[in-house]
Amino acid sequence: MSYKKFFPYFKQNDLVYLDNGATTQKPQSVIDAELEYYTNYCANTHRSNFGDANRATIHYEDARKYLQKFINAKESCEIIFTKGVTESINFIASSFAKKFKMVIISSLEHHSNIVPFHMQGRTLGDGLEVVGYKDNFAFDYEEYENILQKNPNSFVSITHISNAFGTINNIKKICELAHKYDSYVMIDGAQSLAHKHIDVQDIGCDFFTVSGHKSFAPTGVGAVYIRQELLDEVEPYQTGGATIRSVTYNETTLLKSPYKFEAGTQNIAGVIGFKRALEFIDEIGYDAIEKQEYRLYEYLHNELKKIEEVEFYNTTKDSISNKSFNIKGVLHDDVGILLDKQKIAIRVGHHCTMPIMEKLQIKGTIRVSLAFYNDFDDIDKFIKALKKAIRMLKD
């Protein structure tokens, strides 16, 4: 079945889109949901009481309830909308994680899960520890437990799926170990929702960040799940309109979660579109999504393997969607330009993961990032264009 028919982007052009880790295309239903809000009931939420304002508030809160059920959170007050994973991480880093003496991250983190901690003055060994990896980028649980043993009551912030290499971490195990040592865990789920079903209660995490735009929703919307027991402890990251119960010149009394965390007018259309994107995922089903993606991922890896100049950094084991590689004797930038000229959209560079690139002693990689709507024809076209680029650059 071709899933591209749901996405107007693919009707407009014949480009091969393989940059889904950066952002995904949007189904017509998501675009329609945003358009409907702007054309039929555009009003602010949680403030005014006229018809369209109430309608907008209902739709907005429906999205919260939908996301709650979608990731199996206990209560809808555990879901806070943000502008994306970067904001979600910055929020929790600055309003909760800052209280901890030690923050523990992994080698495969995106800059968004490193820089907020540097901004708190943490450096390696001084407020920040980094868990290494074993063969095939497998998370080093032994080293992790050693760090936890030496630093109980820490804050752990780990990616679920590596944006550069597609490695899937066993986040359930990461949470179990952290809790054994009285530590708290935030999962960077930027690359998760488009590919895998998330159950925050089963995972046992304290915080889980999700991206809308990397999961078929509009840009500028995401969320963070905060475990109910922590809602009173987490301080607001920003304050302002619609977060308060009462304000005098002397003091402010805040509302309860989620409202105390959502200051100012939110991305209402984005949140409504986000709900539609989640409904879309439900309609397709994670079983079908994962099945299609694994087939494509294996095929991509095997086709790349046939090109003798290709250098891999990991296998397809315990990984999904994102495949990074290089071409011997050729710089990834040059390949990126020549693929672009052949209407293949991929990303080259360090993928906002400079520390791991440094560790691998490379400047960057060529990254193919798949979504379930890609097909074998996309991969065939990509491989053909890649071979042409290699020929041109090696001549």
Add this chain to the structure above:
Amino acid sequence: MATIQETIENIKDDLDFFDDELDKYEYIIDLGKKLPEIAESSKIEQNLVQGCTSQVWLVTNIQDEKLFVTGTSDAIIVKGLVYIILSIFNEKTLQEIREFDINILKQLGLTEIITPNRQSGVQGMIQKIMEVSENG
């Protein structure tokens, strides 16, 4: 010597000769191969233009109110683009560079030059040339 505007028009004529986009880039790769290497000792942090991935080194000198500029890159296509940019600005008077409207470069139709990507080394290179001329 040709003016900046005349040089750009000449380069545009050369690039317009190619109907096929890939042929155009084959030509740019050839320009990259023709670019004289700069001394290894010049490939220092101070001469590095900040970009995301491919590195661009630019060495500038000002003599008699003229800009003398050499450079290179570790990526072959970018090297070809360096060749083009150098042929536009090298040995031009500071006055002419200062008066130059950077938007005119769009006429070349090379996305790597006109894309406002904050990570682009090529953009950084043009920016540096303009800054050096401004402060020169």
